[in-house]
Each structure stands twice: as C-alpha cells, then as structure tokens.
Amino acid sequence: MTDPSAIAAPYAEAEQVGPLVRRVLARNPSPFTYTGTQTYLVGAAGDVAVIDPGPDETEHIDAILAATGNARIAAIMCTHTHRDHSPAATPLAARTGAPIIGCAPLTLEDDGPRADAAFDSHYRPDRVLADGEAVAGDGWTLTAIATPGHTSNHLCYALPETGALFTGDHVMGWSTSVVAPPDGDMSDYMESLALLYRREQDTVYYPAHGPAVEKPRQLVRGMIGHRRQREKQILRQLEAGRHRIGDMIPHMYKGVDERLWPAAGRSVHAHLIDLERRDLVTSANDKWSLRA
Numbered sequence: 001m002t003d004p005s006a007i008a009a010p011y012a013e014a015e016q017v018g019p020l021v022r023r024v025l026a027r028n029p030s031p032f033t034y035t036g037t038q039t040y041l042v043g044a045a046g047d048v049a050v051i052d053p054g055p056d057e058t059e060h061i062d063a064i065l066a067a068t069g070n071a072r073i074a075a076i077m078c079t080h081t082h083r084d085h086s087p088a089a090t091p092l093a094a095r096t097g098a099p100i101i102g103c104a105p106l107t108l109e110d111d112g113p114r115a116d117a118a119f120d121s122h123y124r125p126d127r128v129l130a131d132g133e134a135v136a137g138d139g140w141t142l143t144a145i146a147t148p149g150h151t152s153n154h155l156c157y158a159l160p161e162t163g164a165l166f167t168g169d170h171v172m173g174w175s176t177s178v179v180a181p182p183d184g185d186m187s188d189y190m191e192s193l194a195l196l197y198r199r200e201q202d203t204v205y206y207p208a209h210g211p212a213v214e215k216p217r218q219l220v221r222g223m224i225g226h227r228r229q230r231e232k233q234i235l236r237q238l239e240a241g242r243h244r245i246g247d248m249i250p251h252m253y254k255g256v257d258e259r260l261w262p263a264a265g266r267s268v269h270a271h272l273i274d275l276e277r278r279d280l281v282t283s284a285n286d287k288w289s290l291r292a
C-alpha cells in the first residue's frame with residue numbers, strides 16, 4: 001500500500017472540480033484520511049456553502065477563506081463529526097459569522113463504552129437538517145440525505161442543479177469506510193448503501209477523501225458485494241473454529257497494512273453484531289459462534 005503522505009497533493013489550494021464545486025485539501029494525510037480531508041465549496045458567486053470544513057488547522061481555514069473571496073458563506077455544513085471533518089466549523093463560524101447547518105451533534109460519554117476519541121465533542125450546530133431538508137443559495141441547493149452507518153449522524157448532501165452528491169465518509173472511491181461500533185452500525189450502513197444505489201439521479205460523488213467517483217452506482221453495487229463477501233468470510237472463520245475477532249483478523253486481512261488491523265477488527269465486530277441481530281450468530285464474553 002502506498003503511504004498516502006508520499007502522494008503529491010494540492011494542499012491549501014482551491015481546485016475547480018466540477019460546475020459550482022471547488023475543493024480544498026487539508027494537510028492531514030494518514031492511512032484513514034488518504035491525502036487528507038477535502039473541503040468542498042459549493043456556489044459560484046454571491047454566496048457559497050462550505051462542506052466538511054475539516055480539522056482546525058490555520059493553514060486550511062485560511063485557504064478556505066481565500067477561496068471564498070468576497071462571497072458570503074451561507075452555511076458551514078458537516079457530513080458527520082469525526083475529528084477530521086468538523087472541528088474547523090467553530091473557528092470558521094467565529095471568523096465569518098456563518099451559521100453551522102447540517103448533521104446533528106453526537107452525545108457520547110467521556111469514558112465508558114460510548115466514549116470515542118475520534119469524535120469532535122465541541123461541535124455545536126445552529127440548525128440540524130433532517131432527511132430531505134435543504135439549504136439554498138445563489139444558484140445552488142443542498143439537500144440532506146440521512147445515511148447512518150459510518151456514524152449514526154452521517155448525512156450526504158445532494159446538489160440537484162448538477163447531479164453531484166457529497167458523500168463524506170459514507171462512500172469513497174479509494175477505500176471502504178470504517179464502521180466501528182458502538183456508534184458505527186453495519187445494518188444501518190448496508191441500508192444506507194442500498195439507499196444510494198436506488199438514487200439514479202446522482203451522476204458524480206465527491207467524497208471527503210480521495211478522488212471524485214464518476215460511475216457512482218457501479219461503485220455502490222461493488223461495495224454492497226464486498227460487504228456481503230466479508231460477511232461470508234466471517235462465517236467461514238467461525239466455522240473454522242476462530243471465535244474471537246483477534247484470531248480472525250490475521251487470516252482475513254493478510255497483506256493489509258497492520259496499522260489498519262484495529263480498524264478492521266472494529267468493522268468485523270460491526271458485521272458480527274449485524275449477524276447476531278439477524279439470528280445467524282450468538283455471542284458470550286467476546287466469543288462469537290454460529291447459531292446452531
């Protein structure tokens with residue numbers, strides 16, 4: 001696997017990627033963020049929306065403001081509140097007076113099973129969008145599409161004027177998305193993939209990480225197939241007598257960067273919870289078994 005930080009990437013520059021859409025890449029490359037978080041500016045003049053403002057890094061916030069120029073920021077919109085997506089919302093709102101509109105905040109505990117350091121606990125939206133609700137500006141509309149799974153509060157945003165869909169971390173071209181319990185939920189994730197597959201109006205996806213996806217339904221169909229394969233693989237591990245996630249991972253993720261194994265383990269856990277809900281497996285004391 002190529003180390004994403006070794007890929008030449010246009011940090012702190014605004015790139016026009018399609019009609020009404022510009023992209024600014026934040027300098028936070030990692031095995032989970034690829035070359036970094038991509039912030040999108042939607043709108044050509046007058047006012048713009050900023051989707052996924054990214055990490056709270058001055059270089060990145062300055063680049064977003066430079067790209068905004070004389071336009072007004074009508075809305076700062078987050079797809080979800082992982083720390084690589086939403087922390088810049090607060091300083092950007094403070095510097096511009098723009099409202100934060102979009103996904104709901106997550107109430108997670110500071111410790112215990114619901115605690116998760118990957119989340120931005122400072123996120124405070126001015127307005128939360130329910131599924132189907134929209135924000136409109138000069139020549140653009142962004143409609144929230146509830147897509148829980150990667151996180152429970154995940155939204156995609158559709159731009160009907162061009163057929164673009166901003167997919168956040170729900171669907172990305174470069175990697176499958178991490179579904180980590182307890183907030184990440186594989187049953188929801190699969191339903192949210194099926195929802196996108198039914199949307200024939202989307203012609204291009206702009207994910208928060210990695211390149212635009214030009215044949216989006218084909219990718220979504222492939223991802224649904226990939227998750228079903230993963231599920232079969234897990235059932236075979238159980239058949240082979242491996243009952244703990246830690247025993248399954250080295251067999252299932254041979255050849256994969258070991259830094260990704262803990263995340264892979266959380267995805268396998270998410271599949272097991274889904275299989276248990278469907279009465280296909282049972283669990284006791286972190287040991288999983290096929291239902292007899």
Ligand SMILES: [Zn+2]
Pocket residue numbers: 080082150169
């Ligand atoms: Zn995320």
